[in-house]
Amino acid sequence: xxxxxxxxxxxxxxxxxxxxxxxxxxxxxxxxxxxxxxxxxxxxxxxxxxxxxxxxxxxxxxxxxxxxxxxxxxxxxxxxxxxxxxxxxxxxxxxxxxxxxxxxxxxxxxxxxxxxxxxxxxxxxxxxxxxxxxxxxxxxxxxxxxxxxxxxxxxxxxxxxxxxxxxxxxxxxxxxxxxxxxxxxxxxxxxxxxxxxxxxxxxxxxxxxxxxxxxxxxxxxxxxxxxxxxxxxxxxxxxxxxxxxxxxxxxxxxxxxxxxxxxxxxxxxxxxxxxxxxxxxxxxxxxxxxxxxxxxxxxxxx
Numbered sequence: 308x309x310x311x312x313x314x315x316x317x318x319x320x321x322x323x324x325x326x327x328x329x330x331x332x333x334x335x336x337x338x339x340x341x342x343x344x345x346x347x348x349x350x351x352x353x354x355x356x357x358x359x360x361x362x363x364x365x366x367x368x369x370x371x372x373x374x375x376x377x378x379x380x381x382x383x384x385x386x387x388x389x390x391x392x393x394x395x396x397x398x399x400x401x402x403x404x405x406x407x408x409x410x411x412x413x414x415x416x417x418x419x420x421x422x423x424x425x426x427x428x429x430x431x432x433x434x435x436x437x438x439x440x441x442x443x444x445x446x447x448x449x450x451x452x453x454x455x456x457x458x459x460x461x462x463x464x465x466x467x468x469x470x471x472x473x474x475x476x477x478x479x480x481x482x483x484x485x486x487x488x489x490x491x492x493x494x495x496x497x498x499x500x501x502x503x504x505x506x507x508x509x510x511x512x513x514x515x516x517x518x519x520x521x522x523x524x525x526x527x528x529x530x531x532x533x534x535x536x537x538x539x540x541x542x543x544x545x546x547x548x549x550x551x552x553x554x555x556x557x558x559x560x561x562x563x564x565x566x567x568x569x570x571x572x573x574x575x576x577x578x579x580x581x582x583x584x585x586x587x588x589x590x591x592x593x594x595x596x597x598x599x600x601x602x603x604x605x606x607x608x609x
Contacts, residue, residue: 340356340357340358341357341577341580341581342577342581343357343360344357344360344574344577345371345372345574345577345578345580345581346367346368346369346371346578347360347366347367347368347371347574348366348368348370348574349574351363351366352573352574352577353574371574371575371577371578372578372582374565374575374578375397375565375575375578375579375582376397376398376582397558397561397579397582399554399556400556400557400558400560400561401558401586403554403555403556403557403558404538404557404558404559405586406469407469407472407473407476407537407544407548407557408534408537408538410469410473411472411473411476411477411480411533411537412530412533412534412537414473414477415476415477415480415481415484415533416484416526416529416530416533418477418481418484419481419484419485419487419488419529420488420492420514420518420519420522420526421514422441422481422485422488422489423485423488423489423491423492423493424492424510424514424518426438426485426489426493427489427492427493428492428493428500429510438489441481441482441485441486442482442485442486444481444482445482445483445486449479449542449543450542452479453542453543453546456475456547457546457547460547466547466549467547467548467549467555469555471547472543472544472547472548475543475547476533476537476540476543479543480533480536480537483529483532484529484533487525487528487529488522488525488526488529490525491522491524491525492518492522492525495518495521499517499521500513500517503517527594528594530590530594531590531591531594534587534590535587535590535591538558538583538586538587539559539587540557540559541557541559541560541563544556544557544559544560545560548560558579558583559583561579562575562576562579562580562583565579
């Protein structure tokens with residue numbers, strides 16, 4: 308019986324491993340195709356599939372990355388003939404995306420941590436009611452709130468500014484941030500806080516010097532989610548930064564413009580996709596050790 312049980316366990320591991328390998332292949336093959344296409348010319352990418360790319364090595368080029376990083380070339384006619392100029396580079400879009408993303412991650416984290424501490428350890432009237440309202444905002448679709456917020460921004464002059472999009476991303480990210488931080492902070496041992504209060508610490512001192520350092524796994528976990536969400540966002544940036552012109556264009560909007568109005572330059576998107584994923588990938592790998600711990604926060608008590 309023990310031999311049969313071990314045999315079943317081994318067989319189950321093999322099946323699970325094969326399923327995981329199959330899932331990895333299904334996930335990796337399209338990414339590999341995009342990566343190969345990013346080094347092919349526009350004509351080659353439009354005429355043949357990426358799996359035929361190695362049949363003609365002359366189709367490979369670095370021009371896609373050159374255009375993405377240093378500006379797309381345009382032929383402009385003037386009195387002296389045709390002149391080739393370069394459009395806006397990705398460097399300014401990177402800086403704009405960083406300026407949008409970092410405050411949009413830091414601000415909701417600070418507010419959510421303070422709110423989660425209050426909901427978890429402070430007693431006040433309506434605590435459960437207000438917490439339920441915040442959590443219920445998770446089911447509100449983002450798209451239905453864009454037009455009302457845009458109208459208010461136009462009235463007070465926040466449309467087309469960094470402050471406007473910071474506030475928008477903060478509002479959209481606060482419900483999830485508060486929920487995640489509450490699950491973690493409420494699971495901390497109460498004896499730690501009681502010891503701090505006995506030593507004469509106030510709620511503010513306890514929150515800054517004790518709760519925030521202990522909550523780093525949950526903070527890092529949400530920071531990964533929020534950073535990737537804001538960095539890859541195009542809809543919110545397109546709506547709230549549309550009045551600022553090219554100077555505040557983020558990476559996703561710049562890539563959309565690079566593809567052209569008819570999508571004829573879609574091969575540039577493949578190169579731009581890998582350029583734009585460098586920073587989010589670095590953030591994920593840098594905070595990876597906190598990721599699983601943050602996701603499991605509050606799931607097991609005792």
